[in-house]
Amino acid sequence: MDNHIVIMAGGVGSRFWPMSTPECPKQFIDIMGCGKSLIQLTVDRFSGICPPENMWVVTSEKYVDIVHKQLPEIPESNILAEPCARNTAPCIAYACWKIKKKHPNANMVVTPSDALVTNTVEFKRVIEKALRFTDEGSAIVTLGIKPTRPETGYGYIAAGDQLLTDKEMFTVDAFKEKPDKSTAESYLAEGSYFWNAGIFVWNVRTITSVMRVYAPGIAQIFDRIFPYFYTEDEGKMIQKFFPTCENISIDYAVMEKVQEIYVLPASFGWSDLGTWGALHGLLPQDESGNATVGPDVRMYDSRDCIVHVSEEKRVVIQGLDGYIVVEKDNTLLICKLDEEQRIKEFSK
């Protein structure tokens, strides 16, 4: 098998300001206080599935140096720089066309760089299973996370029929946008709806074929760039044509339309870490529900807070209930957890 991993790392992580900033967004931060950034944890959980030479990172030009510094084992030439943000469809096309040129039989996983997985053994089993499923033929597999609560912050995948040949695998009935609360509750009760983790598995022939059908504009652009990959003109061509791609997600451009697509339901402690509330739920908490990341954080008369401070900071907090306290570089944010949707506004 010629396995490849494509890590999408172009996000700006604005919901985690000021921990996450445009200069250093969340995928490059040790959010969990474990000594590794989210992108380092992402690479770690794919170890053994392919060698580092088969790992690819697509990111913004301005994060290339950070990626290289945090992931020195990945060849610098595998770090693909987007001249501008164009959502996931052009990002994925860039990686797939480039990989295809040298590895026409590549079989691959596309993954976000900023999600968290707690059961990495089960994660690896599921990924390897999906890769076996897509290695031949033209199937696309999406991972569907078994929901544990009526979450309104994620998109859902509605599963259809169970495959006779593989009872873990289901057809996809539909992709569903983020639901409202009552819809999310019915999804949870139904049992056949799964969170869309944005993790896709396919071989490179399949994805390039379906993009030619469903995203022909983007496909044409990369067909045009294709002869220049691995030449000295590659950068110039990307600079010139990448920005002309449609700004569209892979879900919307391809996944929702394609026929031969399957969902592999899985439970490996996944979270997209999209909110402070989600992070609060994942970090270890003291007996009062406070989750703290920082070397010297003392809490008095406080509960259900999340505190995230830089390494050399000493913090004393008294009398806070349900707050976010974040300090990084020269910025301090104190905000109620249930007002965190306003953080984007605060950061301006």
Added chain:
Amino acid sequence: MDNHIVIMAGGVGSRFWPMSTPECPKQFIDIMGCGKSLIQLTVDRFSGICPPENMWVVTSEKYVDIVHKQLPEIPESNILAEPCARNTAPCIAYACWKIKKKHPNANMVVTPSDALVTNTVEFKRVIEKALRFTDEGSAIVTLGIKPTRPETGYGYIAAGDQLLTDKEMFTVDAFKEKPDKSTAESYLAEGSYFWNAGIFVWNVRTITSVMRVYAPGIAQIFDRIFPYFYTEDEGKMIQKFFPTCENISIDYAVMEKVQEIYVLPASFGWSDLGTWGALHGLLPQDESGNATVGPDVRMYDSRDCIVHVSEEKRVVIQGLDGYIVVEKDNTLLICKLDEEQRIKEFSK
């Protein structure tokens, strides 16, 4: 008139941690965000009363450099270093005996370095009046601040009879310790009780005489050091004998016992800035009662907070009611204003 000002600047300001730290206590900090530290403001308000050569600062050894840096106009030899903290009586004796040696007719004001005065014109009038009163003879004058609320955080001076020769001046009936709430309320209703600002006016003959009577141990120590002032052995003698002084306040050692003592009631917007609550009341507030010191502090849905951060800090606060938020160097404190008496505990 041979006027001198003695500024006591040995305090550690532990109630304002982490803004005030043992390395740089509150008298050396720009608490008001006005561009000057409290000790600089103190020197400013005495300008015109005596030249800088007649200003003296008594402080801890470890603050000598800060004093010199903040008050370059005061001769370095006028900065008197205490080898250890021994409360106000030894501190004042040190300055008075030293001044007496070169200025036997000195008339002087002793003042804390960390209080605030808002009406400096009235302050100057009152000080000059007190100095005229003590220039000859053996009177001691204390300034009594007319109380505006039943404050339990200050000591009080009970005024006795109005002087026939000067209707602004009263005899002192008694010095009163910090009262409980109901006692403070009766003091306020009475009208003849004043806050003890710790500002004393006397001539150097008077204070050395009364100390010989009421604090003979301390007086003997400085009589012994006296021949060595302004010699190369002064430092050695202070190192050796200052620590042997009794640890006692000037109020307790002398003021409460001496006979010829008067109180000059005054109103010049005085505060000892002893608490965050007091500072909150003195700083300009926004329409929601938030007082902020810092270059970029934004408050949302917050009221009655005091925020004090270092110069380069950006702060966003949402949803706090009645809190202290202080950041300095690498320390952050968030604490309810009505729990500020616990700050000493937090700082350990």
